[in-house]
Amino acid sequence: MNRLSTALAGLLMAASALVAGFAAQAREAYPSRAVTLVVPYPPGGSADILARAVGAELGKRLGQPVVIDNRGGAGTAIGTKIVAGAAPDGYTLLLGTVSSQAMNPAMNKVAYDSLTDFTAISPLASIPFVLVANPAAQIDSVAALIARAKAQPDGLSYASAGPGTSNHLAAELFASDAQVRLLHVPYKGSAPALNDVIAGVVPLMFDLQATTLPYLKSGKLKALAVTSRTRSSLLPDVPTLSESGLAGYEVSAWFGLFAPAGLPAPILEQLNAAVTNILETPDMVTRLRQLGAEPQSGDPISYGAYARRESVKWTEVVKRYGLAP
Structure with a gap:
């Protein structure tokens, strides 16, 4: 009995080691799907x-x-x-x-x-973000935007990818620093929001440089400012918001x-x-x-x-x- 028990114990230990080895190999085989x-x-x-x-x-x-x-x-x-x-x-x-x-x-x-x-x-x-406007809005600069917003509180709207998103907070920070009131129009993502700005449904938006570049080049959108600390190498003629009167403004x-x-x-x-x-x-x-x-x-x-x-x-x-x- 002792010999048999010892043999069985040895077999069990060997089997356990084999199973553990297979399990370790399975864990290491990431990804398998x-x-x-x-x-x-x-x-x-x-x-x-x-x-x-x-x-x-x-x-x-x-x-x-x-x-x-x-x-x-x-x-x-x-x-x-x-x-x-x-x-x-x-x-x-x-x-x-x-x-x-x-x-x-x-x-x-x-x-x-x-x-x-x-x-x-x-x-x-x-x-970085770019503050863009639909050309039909006839807003050619940050100064013009601020002047119109002060003359018409909540009269200018801006689109965002939704409440709490980066382009929403970029716009709210801008409005707070510029001491103006803008009307927030949230969407379920930046793509549908930008589409409505291009279509003229909403006049303004803070959107990422990556997605606005084609529309800026085609003239479907106008860049008023970039939100980075320095000017963008892709938009060298567009001023920063800090240059445009909002000293210290920076969001990326x-x-x-x-x-x-x-x-x-x-x-x-x-x-x-x-x-x-x-x-x-x-x-x-x-x-x-x-x-x-x-x-x-x-x-x-x-x-x-x-x-x-x-x-x-x-x-x-x-x-x-x-x-x-």
């Missing part, structure tokens, strides 16, 4: 364009397709909530933005905690890759390395800069700290200017 990248905006906007560009290259490096899942609405809260509640296995990722991770939670009650519900993987890019949209909290370290390292490699390739750098975006890369710890600082910053801005609805 398609990865979903949730974009909390409708198709066609800057976030969508960036996600598709990076997602295609990420799929090549992972050896599995990266499927873009557009889940716009509620100022990015719908898509962001989906990722917050997903399994932290690396198969559901988020194209996070300053809106989803900092501005919207500062403005509205959202069903997620941007500080605790996510793992920051890597920054992707930063893009940032984009990054996030996963649900608790992402295993090996998968986190693999994804960060892949994204860093993508953003350092000359072709991707050129492509993003042509879109008006500045590529950014970094390690997960530094990027997570940056996202937390941005959350604190915009919470303070919302409180200081009384921007919450």
Whole structure:
């Protein structure tokens, strides 16, 4: 009996080691199926364009397709909530933005905690906004806009991707600094909002340089100012808002890759390395800069700290200017 028990115990130990080995191999074989990248905006906007560009290259490096899942609405809260509640296995990722991770939670009650519900993987890019007007509005400068807005409080409207989004807060910060009142017209994403500005339904919008450039070149929109600290190399004749009388005004949209909290370290390292490699390739750098975006890369710890600082910053801005609805 003792010999038999010893033999059985040995077999059980060997089987357990074999199962553990198979389990370890299974864990290491990430990814073994398609990865979903949730974009909390409708198709066609800057976030969508960036996600598709990076997602295609990420799929090549992972050896599995990266499927873009557009889940716009509620100022990015719908898509962001989906990722917050997903399994932290690396198969559901988020194209996070300053809106989803900092501005919207500062403005509205959202069903997620941007500080605790996510793992920051890597920054992707930063893009300045452009204050654009429909030419039919006959507003040729920031000074003219402010003068008309003061003469007609709430008489000028502006479009945004939704309450708490970056272009919404960019406009509200502008209105507060300029001491004017503008009428907010929210949409379910920047693409439909910009379409209505082009059509003349709404005269004004703060939209990202990446998506406004084609319409500025065609004359369908007029650029009044950029929101970056310095002039854009793609729009060198367009003044900054700081130059236009709002000293110190600066807002840019940032984009990054996030996963649900608790992402295993090996998968986190693999994804960060892949994204860093993508953003350092000359072709991707050129492509993003042509879109008006500045590529950014970094390690997960530094990027997570940056996202937390941005959350604190915009919470303070919302409180200081009384921007919450």
